[in-house]
Amino acid sequence: MGYLTGFMEYNRKDQDVKDPVERIKNWEEYVIRFDDQEIKEQSSRCMDCGTPFCHTGAEWEGAYVGCPVNNFIPEWNELVSEENWEEALRNLEETNNFPEFTGRVCPAPCEGSCTLAINDDPVTIKSIENEIIERGFDNNWVEAKVPERRTDKRVAVVGSGPAGLAAADQLNEMGHHVTVFERDDRPGGLLMYGIPNMKLDKDTVDRRIKVMKASGIEFVCNTEVGVDITREEMKRDFDSVIMCTGAQDPRDTPIENRDSKGIHFAMDYLTAATKALETDPKNTPITAEGKNVIVIGGGDTGADCVATALRQKAKRVVQFGKHPASPDERTDDNPWPEFPMTFKLDYGYKEGLETQGEDPRKYEVLTQRFEKNESGQVTALHTMNVEKVYENGEVITNEVPGTEQKWNADLVLIAIGFLGPEQDVLEHFGLETDERGRIWTVDGTKDYRTSEEGVYAAGDARRGQSLVVWAIREGREVAEQVHAYLMDKETKQIV
Structure with a gap:
């Protein structure tokens, strides 16, 4: 102390x-x-x-x-x-x-x-x-980790989000040759385009990538595995492959008039807004400027949508969540040292409160259908309030009669989470998945081996949507297992 x-x-x-x-x-x-x-x-x-x-x-x-x-x-x-x-x-x-x-x-x-x-x-x-x-x-204390000696082993990391970057960083420090494949134009995955600049400036991501490149890690961008490079090519050129593709398959809300124009997944909206900052913030294919914006769903992604829409000069921003507001203090079933599930006024909500006069969040609201005009543009949402009750030990969500309401909307952003990893690349590699569509591994908590020899998985692609810090942990742990696998192989030559 x-x-x-x-x-x-x-x-x-x-x-x-x-x-x-x-x-x-x-x-x-x-x-x-x-x-x-x-x-x-x-x-x-x-x-x-x-x-x-x-x-x-x-x-x-x-x-x-x-x-x-x-x-x-x-x-x-x-x-x-x-x-x-x-x-x-x-x-x-x-x-x-x-x-x-x-x-x-x-x-x-x-x-x-x-x-x-x-x-x-x-x-x-x-x-x-x-x-x-x-x-x-x-103070220039952060230095490139160039290994004194390198093995003759080559590892491919698919995906440059936090899990992929952590795995690459660790394996490079162990002396292996590491190549990170990213389908987007810049490395960073979720860190680059999924998190808005006001929370994580992209210069901060670029700064770390620069250090990693100086350490000897190779980044190959604009390359989609299964399209631009095949499974056969990767297995030929690399001794092991780590799948860190994230969990970016968005959960949808298949209700009436879902096909209306002006309804977008939250991550598509956030990605477009962030990419536009590289040239012109107004030159984005999805903008909230002058519009009534409704965000369906909560969590960090929902808060980021609120904050982004406010910066794009939205007319009004409202966010719907089907759950009740969190309590101000811990409840008996959420004791210390668990993460406190208590009420918080995140940055986007604080901005909404100060600029619109009220917290943008509306609780216990269920969207029932969209309304559109003759040209197919969304014009409104119809909702009903819900309440949670306990029946036979289970939580049941019931609709509350007489609470129907219509909300004007020009832009709707769906932020209700993710189903899991996108399946195309997993199918291309012939990887087994679990009941939730995540990459199956030998042990869901300790062993990162997939159903394919020499192929490992880590991060959200394996555990489902989670925190950046859990992705880093999984990246570090999968690196240890891949290292052990590589050094168990016959050739251990130091070059």
């Missing part, structure tokens, strides 16, 4: 953010970094508990507990409080390949499991983590 009584003397302070009304005028990151005194005080709040649940990284009865990559949180909190930044960075890099990503977009399950959170506000772990890596880049 850098300061024995810090947790008693200092209150939690979150990072300052730019004014919501002002920040929607641009696409810049909205969070402001701590100054030296703030970061020293916040890191000194860490108690260095006997059992630091913050870094346990476990799933307990379906709930997350602590950091999935097992960051040494108390250790680097102490180092930060002592202003030993370079050592704090080295400590952080032992467990997390990309702290600049998790420090921006992770929901911080570590903080929900902080011992202080039992009866106080947790340590600002996520913000401290991000400050460590940013100071690392500021």
Whole structure:
């Protein structure tokens, strides 16, 4: 502990953010970094508990507990409080390949499991983590990991999202030759085009890719496996293949008039908006400017749609969710150290509140049908309120009679999650899938081998839609198994 009584003397302070009304005028990151005194005080709040649940990284009865990559949180909190930044960075890099990503977009399950959170506000772990890596880049402490010796083994990683990048980073450091295939025009996967700039600036992604390239990792973009390169070619040219294709098959809502113009999947909308920033923000095929926008579904993707629509100068933005609002405090069935399922005002909702005068979210609302005009353009949604009740130990969602309502809509964004990975590439490789369409592996929690010899899977393609930090963990773990597989093969020549 850098300061024995810090947790008693200092209150939690979150990072300052730019004014919501002002920040929607641009696409810049909205969070402001701590100054030296703030970061020293916040890191000194860490108690260095006997059992630091913050870094346990476990799933307990379906709930997350602590950091999935097992960051040494108390250790680097102490180092930060002592202003030993370079050592704090080295400590952080032992467990997390990309702290600049998790420090921006992770929901911080570590903080929900902080011992202080039992009866106080947790340590600002996520913000401290991000400050460590940013100071690392500021001072040129983040270096390319060029291995002293290389094996003669070649590994192909399909997909350049967080799981694929983590696997590539680890295997390269072990000395193998790694090539990452990405079907889009820039590496990063979800990090590049699925997360808006105001949460994760693309220069931050490019900065990390540059380091990885300098480490010896090859990136091949605009290449779709199964179309531009075949399974046979990959098995001929590589000793192992890792499938990290993500879970990007969107869940749809097949209701009346779903074929109307102006109804889009959320990820298509977010991707188009982000790509347009490279040239002209207004030159996007899907825009919310001047429109009544309705987002169906919640979660981070829904919040990102709200924030993006506000920056595109939407007339009004509303978001529907079929679940009730989360409680202000933990419920009895959501105890510490589980991730707290409590009410939060995410950045996009705060912006909606400040600019529209109300939280954009409408709870316990079910969309029943769309309405369109003669040209096929969506003009409205018809909804009904729902309520959840318990019957025979099960949760049942019932419609509430008399709550029918019509909402004007010019643009509808569907953000109700993902079914799993896209199936074309899996079928091309002949990979078995489970009952949910995910890539089948020998053990759903520990063994990343697929049904095909030498082919492994990690990240959302294997576990389903999840967090960036879980993808990094899986990328690291699959790398260990692929390394063992490669070194078990006959040829172990060092070149």
